[in-house]
Amino acid sequence: MRAGEYFLSAFDTFRAQPIRTVLTLVSIAIGIVAIVAAGGAATALEQALTTEITASGAYSLVIQKQPSIITSGEQWRRYMRRRPISYGQASEYKRRIEGSGALVSLFSAAPSQTVRAGTEHTDPDVTLVGSDEAFFPMRNYQLAAGRPLVGEDIFYARMVAVIGNDVRQDLFPADTDPVGKEIQVQNQRFTIVGVLARKGGIFGQSQDNMVIIPIPVFVRAYAEEWNYSVSIFVRARNQAHLEHVFDESIGILRSIRNVRPGEENDFEIEELASIANQLGTFLRFVGLFGAFCGGIALVAAGVGIMNIMLISVRERTREIGVRKAVGATVRSILVQFLVEAIVLCQIGALGGIVLGMLFALLLSHLAGIELTIPIGWVVASIGLCTLVGVGFGAYPALKAARLNPIEALRYE
Amino acid sequence: MSTPPLIVLEGITKHYRMGSEIVEALRGVDLTIRRGEYVAIMGPSGSGKSTLMNIIGCLDTPTSGRYMLEGTDVSSLGDAALAAIRNRKIGFVFQTFNLLPRATALKNVELPLIYAGAPPQERRQRAIAALESVGLGDRLRHKPPELSGGQRQRVAIARALVTGPSIILADEPTGNLDSKTGMEIMALFHRIWQEGNTIVLVTHEEDIARHAHRIIRIRDGRVESDMPNPTPIVGAPLLV
Ligand SMILES: Nc1ncnc2c1ncn2[C@@H]1O[C@H](COP(=O)(O)OP(=O)(O)OP(=O)(O)O)[C@@H](O)[C@H]1O
Ligand SMILES: [Mg+2]
Numbered sequence: 001m002r003a004g005e006y007f008l009s010a011f012d013t014f015r016a017q018p019i020r021t022v023l024t025l026v027s028i029a030i031g032i033v034a035i036v037a038a039g040g041a042a043t044a045l046e047q048a049l050t051t052e053i054t055a056s057g058a059y060s061l062v063i064q065k066q067p068s069i070i071t072s073g074e075q076w077r078r079y080m081r082r083r084p085i086s087y088g089q090a091s092e093y094k095r096r097i098e099g100s101g102a103l104v105s106l107f108s109a110a111p112s113q114t115v116r117a118g119t120e121h122t123d124p125d126v127t128l129v130g131s132d133e134a135f136f137p138m139r140n141y142q143l144a145a146g147r148p149l150v151g152e153d154i155f156y157a158r159m160v161a162v163i164g165n166d167v168r169q170d171l172f173p174a175d176t177d178p179v180g181k182e183i184q185v186q187n188q189r190f191t192i193v194g195v196l197a198r199k200g201g202i203f204g205q206s207q208d209n210m211v212i213i214p215i216p217v218f219v220r221a222y223a224e225e226w227n228y229s230v231s232i233f234v235r236a237r238n239q240a241h242l243e244h245v246f247d248e249s250i251g252i253l254r255s256i257r258n259v260r261p262g263e264e265n266d267f268e269i270e271e272l273a274s275i276a277n278q279l280g281t282f283l284r285f286v287g288l289f290g291a292f293c294g295g296i297a298l299v300a301a302g303v304g305i306m307n308i309m310l311i312s313v314r315e316r317t318r319e320i321g322v323r324k325a326v327g328a329t330v331r332s333i334l335v336q337f338l339v340e341a342i343v344l345c346q347i348g349a350l351g352g353i354v355l356g357m358l359f360a361l362l363l364s365h366l367a368g369i370e371l372t373i374p375i376g377w378v379v380a381s382i383g384l385c386t387l388v389g390v391g392f393g394a395y396p397a398l399k400a401a402r403l404n405p406i407e408a409l410r411y412e
Numbered sequence: 413m414s415t416p417p418l419i420v421l422e423g424i425t426k427h428y429r430m431g432s433e434i435v436e437a438l439r440g441v442d443l444t445i446r447r448g449e450y451v452a453i454m455g456p457s458g459s460g461k462s463t464l465m466n467i468i469g470c471l472d473t474p475t476s477g478r479y480m481l482e483g484t485d486v487s488s489l490g491d492a493a494l495a496a497i498r499n500r501k502i503g504f505v506f507q508t509f510n511l512l513p514r515a516t517a518l519k520n521v522e523l524p525l526i527y528a529g530a531p532p533q534e535r536r537q538r539a540i541a542a543l544e545s546v547g548l549g550d551r552l553r554h555k556p557p558e559l560s561g562g563q564r565q566r567v568a569i570a571r572a573l574v575t576g577p578s579i580i581l582a583d584e585p586t587g588n589l590d591s592k593t594g595m596e597i598m599a600l601f602h603r604i605w606q607e608g609n610t611i612v613l614v615t616h617e618e619d620i621a622r623h624a625h626r627i628i629r630i631r632d633g634r635v636e637s638d639m640p641n642p643t644p645i646v647g648a649p650l651l652v
Contacts, residue, residue: 005526016514322510325471326571327499327527330491405471409510 001332006339013340017312024305025348028388031298032352032381033359038290039377040360046283050276059242060138060272063093063232063249067268068275069282082266084229087219089256093232096252102245103235105138106215107131108228115163115211116184117171126167127210128185130218136162138233141207146179146194149214153193157216161190164210165198185211188221242271291377298384301348302392305341309396313337320400321408334401341393342386349385353378416483418578418610419445419468424477425633426463437463438474439633445612447578450605450644452624453614460633461614462583468612469502469581470494482578499527503572505582509564511556511571517543518552521571528575542570546600562593569600579610586620598623602646 014021062068066079087106094104107129114124135141136148144165153160161183163171172178178192190213199207215230222228234249236242246269253259253267313320320333328336357373426438437460445451453461466472467479470486473494479487486497498504511520521539530538543549546566556564565585572580582601586594598620605611615621622645629636 001527002529012515318510319512322512323523323527324495325469325498325504325510326524327495327575329495332495332527406466409471409506 001328001335006336007343009336010340010343013312014344020308020312021344024301024308024344025351027301027304028298028345028348028385029352029355031294031296031301032349032385033356034294034297035291035381035384036294036353036356036374036377037359037363038294039287039380040357040374041363042283042287042290043374043377044360044364046280046287049279049283058273059236059238061232061234061236061242061246061249061269062272062275063234063253063267063269065229065267068270069278079268083257084227085232085257085267087215087223087230089253090230090232092256093249093252096256097234097245097249100245100248101237101241103134103138105132105134105233106230107135107233108215108218108230110218110222110228113185113211115167115171117178117181120171122167122170125209126164127206128218128222129210129212130215130222131212132215135212135233138235142197144195144197145177146192148194149212154214154216157214157220159188159190159217160193160214162194162196162212163192164196164208166208167211168195183211185213186222188217246271291380295384298388302388305344305388306392306396309337309341309393310399313396313400316400317403317408317411320403321405321411324403324405325409330401333403334397337397337400338390338393341397342389345385345389346382349382353381356381415447416480417444418447418449418482419443420478420480421468422478422480424464424467424474424479426460426467426472427475436633438467440477441630441633441635443628443635443638445579445610447610448605448608449610449612450601450623450625451612452621452627452641453612453630454616454618454621454627455630455636457616459630461630463633464630465581465583465612465614468579469504470497471504495527499524500575501578503575503577503580505565505568505572505580505585507584507587509556509561509568509588511564511567513556516553516555517548517559517567517570520556520567521574524571524575538574539570542574543567545573546570560593561589562596565589565593565597566600569597569604573604573609577609579612580604581612583614584616585613586615586617591619594620599646 063085065082065085066076070076070079087108090106094106098104109130110128112124113126113128115122115126129135131149132154133149133151136143141148143162146162148162149160152158163178163183168178171183172181178195181192183190183192190211196207196210219228234245236245249269250265253269254265257266259266320328323333360374421441421443424438424441424443425436428435428437441464453464455461463472467474470481470489474487477487478485481497481501486494489497504510512523515523518536518539521542522535525535525538540549540552543552546569548563548566548570551559551563551567554563556567559567569580569585580601585601586597589597601611601613602623611624613620613624621627622641622643624641625644626638626640628638
């Protein structure tokens, strides 16, 4: 029997049992949707994260009181006991490290602020950031209007602010230019000098809903209300320089913060790339978990397929007898039923992949990131479905192939 | 140069195990059938006719004895070889037709050619020719449920003929048909025999058996008598 005949025969069978076929396809597709959607979303998030971080974070370090990723309450309590990094310490560090040619930006943030302008006000969810002129180029922040903070703003501690797009929309009509207008955060008045370009997306939302003021103003005006700690963003020229800056930073900070020899650092210094890696690992784990759930759904679908095929073999006993009488071998019957199972699984997989991609597209659209087709997941899905088809089709197919032709022909 | 007989059975037995009991369906059958013969096998129910046919048709293997088909011993062949013999050398016609109910007449007749590995174009042509030769050239697209009993049996006969087998085996081919339709089918068998085919036919009915040129009677798994029929009836002309 020619190979193509098995496929034609499979489609004849599907046509003869449309409802059964569709139900089987749906059960397979559901498993695959879960796998592809989870995989696609995780892959997209990971890529967005990587581009985000590499865009602004190549050869960069972050120095903070605590690590960026905290995985347990116990850790959190330990890091919270550390002394905050004061603006004075951070400034001293900046002065000393800049000699080595690194770019440094200091920043501190206060979440959940309400921003007012005249009678308008935002929800209490705006992040107030105190930072410096280096903040903008180092983060790759673009302006839609006005100017960023400049050195004089910091040096003279001017009461100026750059606002994010969401803040601007909340406070000002679309046709007015907010530059030059005044906003108020907790009794402090600031003159708007610039508006950030809209970023959107999960990583951009923080940028859109943010007000940036000079860090000395932040520290002077708000330091007493929050137990603030200054974070330091450092960018080196290349990998070798990064390693040099890394080591030097540790020395400088230990001396500034009076860490005695033999004692542990009381600050965290991390490469941005390694933070990205950790987040990536986490996302992959999330993706794998989704895939695992999809896998379980697939196994359930596989059991369903086996059940349906067993019924089908019983119903088609006579057909099998006829086929054997006119020249079918044990092998050709086996292959025929296996091909049916595999083709069914793969069509289900294709449907699931299309649906899963639509889901992933929807998710990534909501998250405002670009979807890339998770080829690896797609290939894995098709492979997995083939396995499911072979695995769960094998027993019914063997049963069909081993039927005694005489009994099969007599079967009522 | 003499070609070996088409079929030589020597001491064929077939035992079935039914729980602790052993049913001896065939108890030593010796039989020779030559090319071009038209043989009827008769006997009471349960005498072993179908069992014998299934062994001749390589659907079943004997418990003991030797079966030579066209000079080759097939008693010990494996599944693939037996399947190939069924495909190329045997044409089965059953009492219950045994057509694929969802496939058209054409597809049903093409089935053996699919297993023979014939290319689609050739397959179609040969199947159409076979259906035309049994008078069903205008029923190619009909499915079995849309055909009468006689027409279904003719599709089955076309399917048996389509690979050009060495022998046609028909187990009570008229058993499910009324007598008029039965006679039409017998006329068709007569013509097929005239065209040079070898036919072995199982039947209960003397009227049917008298179409054959040799009548073998079986009782309790043994050949009771094996006699030529000097006055075979020629079936009513086929009404196409
Ligand atoms: N698969 C089987 N298992 C057990 N016994 C069987 C089996 N097939 C046939 N037999 C027995 O073998 C004997 C011969 O059966 P077979 O079908 O050859 O008879 P038959 O001559 O064709 O009868 P009928 O005219 O009713 O078709 C019977 O006694 C039957 O019960
Ligand atoms: Mg019988």
